[in-house]
Amino acid sequence: MKWKLALAAMLLPLAAPAQPNFAGKTITIIVGYKPGGGYDATARLLARHLPDHVPGKPTVIVQNMPGGNSIIAANHMYNVAKPDGLTIGTFNRNLPIAQLTKVQGVKYDMLKFAWIGSAANETTILAIRNDLPYKTFEDLRKAKEPVVIGSTGPGANTYDFPLLLKDLVGLNFKIVSGYSSSADIMLAVERKEADGRAGSLSSLRPFIDRGLVHPVIRARSTEPGLEKLPVDESFAPNPRAKAIMALRSAPEQVARPYVMPPSTPADIVKVMRKAFADVIADPAAQAEAKKAKMDFDFTDGDEALKIMKEVLNQPKDIVDEFSKYVKFGE
Amino acid sequence: MLDAFVQGLLLILQWKAFAFMLAGIFVGFWVGLLPGLGGATTLALMLPFIYNMEPVEAFAFLLGMHSVVATTGDVTSILFGVPGEATTAAIILDGHAMAKKGEAGRALGAALASSLVGALIGAAALALAIPIVRPLVLTFGSPELFMLAIVGLAFIASLSAQGARGMVRGFLAGGLGLFLAMVGQDPQAGVARYTLDTLYLWQGLDLVPVLVGLFAIPEIIDLVVRGTSIAGNAPAGRINRGALEGVKDVFRNFWLTIRCALIGTFIGITPGLGGAVAQWMAYGHATQSARTPEERKGFGQGDVRGVVGPGAACNSKEGGALIPTIAFGVPGSTSMAILLGGFFLLGLVPGPDMLTKHLPVTFSLVWTIVLANIITVAACFLLLNRLTALTAVQGHLLVPVVLVLVFIGSYTSNSSYADIIVTIVFGAVGYFMVLAGWPRAPLVLGLVLGKIAENYLYISVARYDFAWLMRPVVVVLLILAVGVIFYPAVQAWRSRKPA
Amino acid sequence: MTNRASLGLAVAIMALAAWGIYSALDWPLKSKLFPLVICVPLFCLAGAELLWVVLGKGAARAASDFKLSAEHAPEVARRRTLLAAGWTVGFFALILLVGFPIAVPVMVFAYLKVQGREGWIFSAIFTAAVWLFFYGLFELLLHLHFPDGWLFGGFGGF
Numbered sequence: 005m006k007w008k009l010a011l012a013a014m015l016l017p018l019a020a021p022a023q024p025n026f027a028g029k030t031i032t033i034i035v036g037y038k039p040g041g042g043y044d045a046t047a048r049l050l051a052r053h054l055p056d057h058v059p060g061k062p063t064v065i066v067q068n069m070p071g072g073n074s075i076i077a078a079n080h081m082y083n084v085a086k087p088d089g090l091t092i093g094t095f096n097r098n099l100p101i102a103q104l105t106k107v108q109g110v111k112y113d114m115l116k117f118a119w120i121g122s123a124a125n126e127t128t129i130l131a132i133r134n135d136l137p138y139k140t141f142e143d144l145r146k147a148k149e150p151v152v153i154g155s156t157g158p159g160a161n162t163y164d165f166p167l168l169l170k171d172l173v174g175l176n177f178k179i180v181s182g183y184s185s186s187a188d189i190m191l192a193v194e195r196k197e198a199d200g201r202a203g204s205l206s207s208l209r210p211f212i213d214r215g216l217v218h219p220v221i222r223a224r225s226t227e228p229g230l231e232k233l234p235v236d237e238s239f240a241p242n243p244r245a246k247a248i249m250a251l252r253s254a255p256e257q258v259a260r261p262y263v264m265p266p267s268t269p270a271d272i273v274k275v276m277r278k279a280f281a282d283v284i285a286d287p288a289a290q291a292e293a294k295k296a297k298m299d300f301d302f303t304d305g306d307e308a309l310k311i312m313k314e315v316l317n318q319p320k321d322i323v324d325e326f327s328k329y330v331k332f333g334e
Numbered sequence: 335m336l337d338a339f340v341q342g343l344l345l346i347l348q349w350k351a352f353a354f355m356l357a358g359i360f361v362g363f364w365v366g367l368l369p370g371l372g373g374a375t376t377l378a379l380m381l382p383f384i385y386n387m388e389p390v391e392a393f394a395f396l397l398g399m400h401s402v403v404a405t406t407g408d409v410t411s412i413l414f415g416v417p418g419e420a421t422t423a424a425i426i427l428d429g430h431a432m433a434k435k436g437e438a439g440r441a442l443g444a445a446l447a448s449s450l451v452g453a454l455i456g457a458a459a460l461a462l463a464i465p466i467v468r469p470l471v472l473t474f475g476s477p478e479l480f481m482l483a484i485v486g487l488a489f490i491a492s493l494s495a496q497g498a499r500g501m502v503r504g505f506l507a508g509g510l511g512l513f514l515a516m517v518g519q520d521p522q523a524g525v526a527r528y529t530l531d532t533l534y535l536w537q538g539l540d541l542v543p544v545l546v547g548l549f550a551i552p553e554i555i556d557l558v559v560r561g562t563s564i565a566g567n568a569p570a571g572r573i574n575r576g577a578l579e580g581v582k583d584v585f586r587n588f589w590l591t592i593r594c595a596l597i598g599t600f601i602g603i604t605p606g607l608g609g610a611v612a613q614w615m616a617y618g619h620a621t622q623s624a625r626t627p628e629e630r631k632g633f634g635q636g637d638v639r640g641v642v643g644p645g646a647a648c649n650s651k652e653g654g655a656l657i658p659t660i661a662f663g664v665p666g667s668t669s670m671a672i673l674l675g676g677f678f679l680l681g682l683v684p685g686p687d688m689l690t691k692h693l694p695v696t697f698s699l700v701w702t703i704v705l706a707n708i709i710t711v712a713a714c715f716l717l718l719n720r721l722t723a724l725t726a727v728q729g730h731l732l733v734p735v736v737l738v739l740v741f742i743g744s745y746t747s748n749s750s751y752a753d754i755i756v757t758i759v760f761g762a763v764g765y766f767m768v769l770a771g772w773p774r775a776p777l778v779l780g781l782v783l784g785k786i787a788e789n790y791l792y793i794s795v796a797r798y799d800f801a802w803l804m805r806p807v808v809v810v811l812l813i814l815a816v817g818v819i820f821y822p823a824v825q826a827w828r829s830r831k832p833a
Numbered sequence: 834m835t836n837r838a839s840l841g842l843a844v845a846i847m848a849l850a851a852w853g854i855y856s857a858l859d860w861p862l863k864s865k866l867f868p869l870v871i872c873v874p875l876f877c878l879a880g881a882e883l884l885w886v887v888l889g890k891g892a893a894r895a896a897s898d899f900k901l902s903a904e905h906a907p908e909v910a911r912r913r914t915l916l917a918a919g920w921t922v923g924f925f926a927l928i929l930l931v932g933f934p935i936a937v938p939v940m941v942f943a944y945l946k947v948q949g950r951e952g953w954i955f956s957a958i959f960t961a962a963v964w965l966f967f968y969g970l971f972e973l974l975l976h977l978h979f980p981d982g983w984l985f986g987g988f989g990g991f
Contacts, residue, residue: 032978038748039377040671048381067978069749072533076750079533109533152797157521180796182521182789187664187671188606194662197475197797210663210678214685296679331524368970499885502878503839509875510846513853516871522863528856551921556901558917558948559910730949733917734941735963737924742933742967746977754925761921768901770838788867 024272027060029090033262034067034081036074036095042207044068046123046260046298047094050280053289057282059275073159073333075102075109082112087265089272092120094262097255098159100315102332104323114312117263118273119305120280126259126299127227128161130169131208131217132200133193141221141234150178154189154198157181159333162189164252165202165223169236171329172245193217204259205230206299223253247322252330254315258308259299277305339461342697346705351394351698354387358398359706363713365399366406369416369546369743377672381679389680390698396676397702400669401453402710404648408445409714412641413438413564413724414736415553416546421648423545423778424613428633428640430553435636436565438722443580444638445645446711448591451584452646453707455595456602456653457700463603464689464696467661471603477802479606480790481811483783486611487512488818489618490776496627496826503772511780514539518785522792534752541610543744543753544760544781550740551761552768557729564725564732577718583638590623590639591646598647602654606790609651609667610782614775616647622821630825634773653703660688660696836886843882850876920944931982934972938964 031054035047044066051064058064069077074095081093096102100114132151138144144151155163163181170177180198183189190211192198200217201208205227211217222233237253240246262280264273283289284302293300318326345351358380365376377400384392403419410418412429425445432441463470474482487508494504517528518538529535560566584591594616601612620643624630633640658664663684665671677684688696714721724732744757767774794802802808853872857865905913920940927936938960945956971977 040675045675065978067749070537071748071750071752072536075536076533108531109536154793157519158524159519178796180793182793184606184786184789185665185671191471191605191658191662191664192476195472195475197793210683210685214683292679295681296675333519333524499882502881502885506843506846506875506878506882509871509878510849512871513849513868513875516853516868520864523861525860525864527860527864527868528853552901554921555914555917558920559901559913560904561913728949730944730951731959733920733948734944737921738937738941738963738967741924741928742971745933745979746971749978751929754928758921758925762918766838766842769835770842771835772839772842784867784871792863 023059024089024269024275025060026058026062026089028062029060030063030065031058031089032065032067032091034069034077034085034091034093036069036071036077036093038070039068042204042298043074043094043096043260045296046300049289049292049296049298049300050123050262050283052292053283053286054279057279057286072109073102074099075107075112079109079111081263081265082117085265087118087268089264089268089276092262092264092276094123094260097126097259097261098332099261100255100312101251101330104316104318105327105330105332107332113266115309115316116266118266118268119308119312120262120264120273120276121305122258122303122308123260123262123280123284123301124299125225125227125301125303126256127205127225127230128165128202128223128253128256129205129208129219129230129233130166130200130202130221131212131219133196133217134215136199138220139218141239144220145173145175147176150176152178152180152197152199154183154192154201155179155181156183156186156189157333158331161204161256162186162202163333164330165236167329168245168249168252169221169239172241172248173236173239174241190216204299206297209297223256224250225253225256244322244325247318248326248329251315251318251322251326254311258303258311261308273305338693338697341694342699343701345390345694345698346394346701348390351388351391354391355394355398355702355706356709358395358400359402359710359713362399362402362706363406363710366403366408366418366422367410369410369418369550369739372419372542372743372747377669381672381676384676384679389682389695392676392680393695393699394702396673397699398706400673401649401652401703401706404652405446405449405453405707405710405714408449408645408648409442409721412441412445413721414550414732415564416550416736416740420542420545421609421613421651422644423549423610424617424644424775425641425648426549426553427617427775428635428637431634431636432638432641433564433725434566436725437576437636438565438725439718440576440580440583440638441636441641442714442718442722443577444583444641445580446714447581447584448594448642448645449649450707450711451591452595452598452648452650453653453703455592455646456599456650457703458653459596459599459603459650460653460656460703461697461700463657464693467657467689468686471605471658471662473807474604475802476790476793477798477805478807478811479604480787480794481808481815482604482607483787483790485811485815485818486607486615486779486783487787488815489615490779491819491822492618492621493614493773493775493779494822495771495773496630496822501822504776507767507772507774508776508780511777511782512784513780514544514777515781515784516788521789532752534750538785539756539781540747540753541782542747543756545778546740546744547757547760548764548774548777550736551757552765554733554736554740555765557733561729563728577715580638580641584642587623587639587642590620591642594619594643595646595650598650599654601647602651603657605655605658605662605664607786608782609655611779612647612651613644614779614782616643617775618818619643622825624825627826630822649707653700656699656703660684660699661686839882840886843879843886846879847876847883850879916948920948929982930984932985933979934968935982937967 033047035044037043047066051066054064055061078095085091103110132138153166166177169175186203189201237246237249281302407418407422408425411422411426415426415430417423429441490508494500517535519526597616598612620639621633659670665674744753850872857868924940941963942960945951
């Protein structure tokens with residue numbers, strides 16, 4: 005009897021699958037944007053701290069692959085990158101919308117990626133200049149003069165968020181687009197050329213803290229301190245409008261998506277998810293993120309995939325209506 | 335304020351900060367020199383290293399690196415005719431022409447000296463502007479920026495050859511540039527314009543591959559055709575002796591240098607125009623200083639003023655570009671955006687605080703620019719002989735190396751082979767333009783300013799209907815634009831009068 | 834030669850401008866305004882240049898840009914130009930097929946041997962130096978990744 009046990013004990017290591025180990029390897033994070041932007045900064049922060057949390061302590065580097073609003077990077081991750089755990093990709097959070105609205109050139113399927121998760125949630129808010137008489141959303145609704153909202157262009161939350169408020173809720177907005185970046189819009193706000201802008205809380209925070217603007221309304225996902233702010237969907241005049249607003253906001257819960265190529269082995273994905281969760285919980289990484297005023301929270305891949313499914317399974321009439329307002333862009 | 339001024343200097347002279355500045359200068363030296371490395375990308379790569387540094391040290395490093403890129407970029411442009419950076423392409427026209435005549439030393443001397451003067455003026459502007467910077471930047475709204483773009487486009491007239499036919503060709507090149515600027519998704523309705531159904535062109539044509547193709551490829555072809563070294567048959571001794579001559583040239587044309595430095599600073603201060611414009615406007619202005627049509631024809635063949643102007647403007651705009659970045663948190667270029675990231679990382683909030691509470695840090699930035707430029711220029715002068723000796727090396731040794739750097743330079747901006755195709759296509763375009771006698775500078779100007787002009791026009795009209803045409807600064811700029819367009823005609827008419 | 838090149842460019846620009854106008858007609862007003870404002874004059878100017886060349890009126894004064902060197906006979910110049918173009922395009926094809934890390938030393942070595950007619954040893958050393966610099970700087974120091982060539986299964990890079 006004992007020899008059977010001994011034999012089993014000897015054979016056990018051979019039967020159990022080996023834990024994926026990345027010793028001596030290099031992991032590449034492909035970023036669908038040029039260096040200097042928010043996606044790139046998050047990726048570089050992760051690249052700095054990941055080696056300590058991945059078995060084998062591999063080298064982690066960042067490669068920028070901008071183009072086509074990061075559709076090129078997503079296509080590369082889906083069709084070209086090998087599913088061996090050595091390539092991770094991050095790209096525009098609105099890519100599921102691009103897939104949904106059948107943008108030309110999309111060669112990926114969000115549902116088939118091996119999802120690691122999201123490294124942040126974004127909260128989109130609309131902020132109005134402090135010296136204007138509009139202190140709350142109700143004030144804004146009653147505005148007699150058109151409120152000038154600066155934006156970069158269709159597809160960016162600077163444009164889409166106020167657009168839906170204007171067209172669906174009926175607010176008296178004049179949306180002026182063409183600014184080269186959201187920072188330029190803030191300069192326009194200071195010059196009183198624009199009265200406010202929409203955007204992510206993290207990018208607006210320095211200006212809120214400085215006393216230039218204050219938030220009046222937010223999208224669905226929230227952050228500590230903003231819970232009391234009214235939500236855009238609550239003003240939707242009918243269920244269809246509400247669905248459209250919800251559809252616009254949905255990707256914001258997966259604000260910094262991280263994926264691996266389809267068919268990546270499940271054990272590698274599991275190791276990566278745990279590594280990401282650990283990095284994001286790491287106090288040193290959190291401290292850096294805070295200093296850089298970056299949003300840094302982990303949403304697990306399964307949760308992210310659920311949200312993707314929600315977005316991609318919308319009924320056709322909603323998608324058609326949505327496409328009339330929101331175009332895929334920046 | 336004088337207090338902070340001195341404090342700023344002392345901050346940068348601490349040995350640790352100084353050492354980091356030297357390290358930054360060393361990195362920046364190579365980044366500017368090699369066409370394959372972009373200033374912005376490298377800044378992003380350097381960002382991780384500053385995490386454990388104090389603010390002053392970190393900025394000494396980053397800014398030390400960033401300040402010298404324009405200077406060494408000029409070196410590559412002059413010696414090889416390949417733009418070392420997107421911002422140093424204009425200097426190729428006359429600088430490389432001088433190198434081909436065997437005057438590389440003189441060209442380098444002029445470029446280095448004018449770079450230093452430009453940097454000093456830019457830094458001085460940064461320091462002096464601090465009290466008035468906020469109202470200054472706030473005066474320039476979208477209508478003013480649109481008019482500035484028009485002024486920039488007006489320089490197409492100066493960059494063209496004289497005579498009606500020359501003007502037509504110049505505006506053809508400019509128009510082509512404007513057309514190319516329209517490629518991409520438009521910010522008004524999201525239509526994908528002229529993208530040939532490719533994803534690559536969605537965000538428009540990238541400037542670096544176009545510049546590299548337009549300027550470097552024809553030079554490479556010409557080098558192969560000539561079959562000699564860059565300096566041709568010029569006697570070796572003459573090549574490097576000219577450096578002092580070049581420095582003297584800067585002082586002989588002192589007011590031109592100052593004016594071009596001011597142009598550069600001004601372009602730097604106005605966020606939204608982009609850094610590539612300054613050098614071309616300075617070059618256009620330099621050509622305006624030709625007193626006769628014969629002198630005017632000399633530009634493009636090796637007139638030292640075509641080196642002095644862009645050299646000064648490129649470096650002065652760096653000091654200018656820091657102003658909106660520091661005072662408003664609005665970066666004027668990609669490099670500034672990354673620098674801004676550095677600010678946040680170190681806990682500094684750009685805005686009024688930088689001009690009051692943290693004034694010594696701001697001044698230490700000014701001093702960093704000054705010291706970094708002085709050190710780099712000194713180092714380049716010491717290396718001048720070695721650098722100019724490269725123009726005596728046989729062409730067939732240089733061609734493969736330059737070709738490699740050109741291709742890598744195009745590829746690494748977007749990690750895409752499509753950029754190399756763009757470089758080759760524009761290489762052909764550049765070659766045929768040179769063959770046909772068409773000027774290339776207006777094309778670059780149109781490409782760089784096209785989108786800016788369009789966007790700011792729409793913003794102005796959407797916001798102010800047509801009332802913006804009455805704003806004082808707009809009117810002044812309109813008159814300036816008209817003046818710039820008609821200047822060459824006035825010049826030609828004046829030179830026809832008997833002396 | 835100058836005139837023929839100018840003619841070619843003028844025709845090309847006319848075609849481009851015409852295509853520009855044609856594509857823009859379907860767009861919403863705001864998207865098509867600037868393209869039309871640019872393309873219509875562009876078409877006319879190109880037409881003017883075309884007429885100028887065809888009617889042979891007067892030599893245009895030189896552009897403020899460099900002139901291609903005229904040191905050699907046109908035949909020699911043309912041959913060498915085609916050669917240079919060939920090397921450039923060939924290098925690109927090589928990069929596509931085998932990837933940057935292999936294409937670079939191959940091209941450098943080939944150019945030195947064939948065009949430069951340098952000796953074997955010198956070519957080898959020079960190639961090694963260039964490759965070392967390229968590899969050291971871009972791959973090791975900067976971790977810039979170059980895709981594998983098409984022959985090796987990599988289809989990325991676009």
